[in-house]
Amino acid sequence: MTMIALTVNTRDISADVEPRTHLADFLRDKLNLTGTHLGCEHGVCGACTLLLDDAPARSCITYAVACHGARVTTIEGLDDDEITTELRAAFAREHALQCGYCTPGMLVSARDLVLRMPSADERDIRVGMSGNLCRCTGYVGIVRAIRSVIEARRQRGVASIVGAGRTLLGPVGSGHGNMSDSRARVAAKTTVGQPPATSDSAISIEDFSPEHVFEQSFVVLHRPADVFDFFGNIPAVAACLPGASLSGVSTPERTEGTMQVRLGPIAARFKGAIRVERDPAILSGRIVGVGTDQRSRSFTRSEIRYRLVPDEQGGGTRVLLSIGYSLRGMLAQFARPGLVSNLTAAITADFARNADRALSGLPSDGGACDNASLNFVALLGNSMRHKLRRFFRGRRRGENE
Ligand code: FES
Ligand code: FES
Secondary structure: OEEEEEEEOOEEEEEEEOOOOEHHHHHHHHOOOOOOOOOOOOOOOOOOEEEEOOEEEEHHHOEHHHHOOOEEEOHHHHOOOHHHHHHHHHHHHOOOOOOOOOHHHHHHHHHHHHHHOOOOOHHHHHHHOOOOOOOOOOOHHHHHHHHHHHHHHHHOOOOOOHHHHOOOOOOOOOOOOOHHHHHHHHHHHOOOOOOOOOOOOOOOOOOOOOOEEEEEEEEEOOOHHHHHHHHOOHHHHHHHOOOEEEEOOOOOOEEEEEEEEEEOOEEEEEEEEEEEEEEHHHOEEEEEEEEEEOOOOEEEEEEEEEEEEEOOOOOOEEEEEEEEEEEEOHHHHOOOHHHHHHHHHHHHHHHHHHHHHHHOOOOOOOOOOOOOOEEOHHHHHHHHHHHHHHHHHHHHHHHHO
16 A cells, blocks of 8 residues: 545545555545546546646546656535636536536536637537546537537636646656655555565465466467477567567476566566476466566566367367466556456467467467567557447437437
């Protein structure tokens, strides 16, 4: 747990939070400020928008620990705010809400437009509000409401403020928080999932019970004995695995290296080691690994068990995989089992294709995962595509009713 001190709606707050807790959960669960809504939790829908050091921010993708020293204003803190009061009245007048789920985030973003926009152009308002999704209204009322408030204020001689008065560049919240202090606190107080020391000479790889396990399989058009030999060649296997690179001396039983992953704006580089066990009698093996990403302070343990069986249909070999892992630290916030399972399926597909080519003496041809790093973005895209499809399906249903 990490102690943070921040101001929420003008109240000084200090609390212990887990490094993985995002700001919206912190506000809702610890401070009971439930006006901040959560929709997608991926930084897409805008339902969780609030003000961080007076600038709109997505609280679902902002860590509470990163807000140490910052000033947070939620929709509850805008009760007496002049612009928000005008916007609330305009939203009610123009029927700019139905279920109201998106409305707190809409009001916070709209307030920023009212502050900044010199005139009320519909297109600019739509662009400015494009980070806030509404599944009920069709946006017409929302745009009309915001436009009416901007027009009324300009007619009353209230000028816009360039950049809403912001003078600091950089991510919102970065102007007040003393990050070095915050990091020192994280280092001093983090007690969950403490990674082992990762000095290159002695990364210990203990057995463990994975928290999440899933099964995958793929087929390569080569004999099981050849595939088993290939799996014993760690540098060759690593060359087929997107994002993997070896460091130091590698033996058939153990090697050290790095694995790069990218999750939207977050790039992680897990440095660690693997231990390999093989049983030629039943063409099976087990790989146990540990890795630490210093930047996100994340730590993972993983275990891959494989078994090679003849493929009945197409000839060749079916590789049966059981993949288990545990993850601690900031990345655990994003690495939900469904996402990791999708990611692993994409990696497995790339690995299978690369391995098939390597066994045929051909060079790797890349794949859906960028070969330089495992890229979660495509998977995040898949997941978001499903969510958005559901969203629009729901919306069409609402319109037809
Ligand atoms: Fe934060 Fe959707 S819940 S952007
Ligand atoms: Fe916008 Fe319902 S009013 S989501």
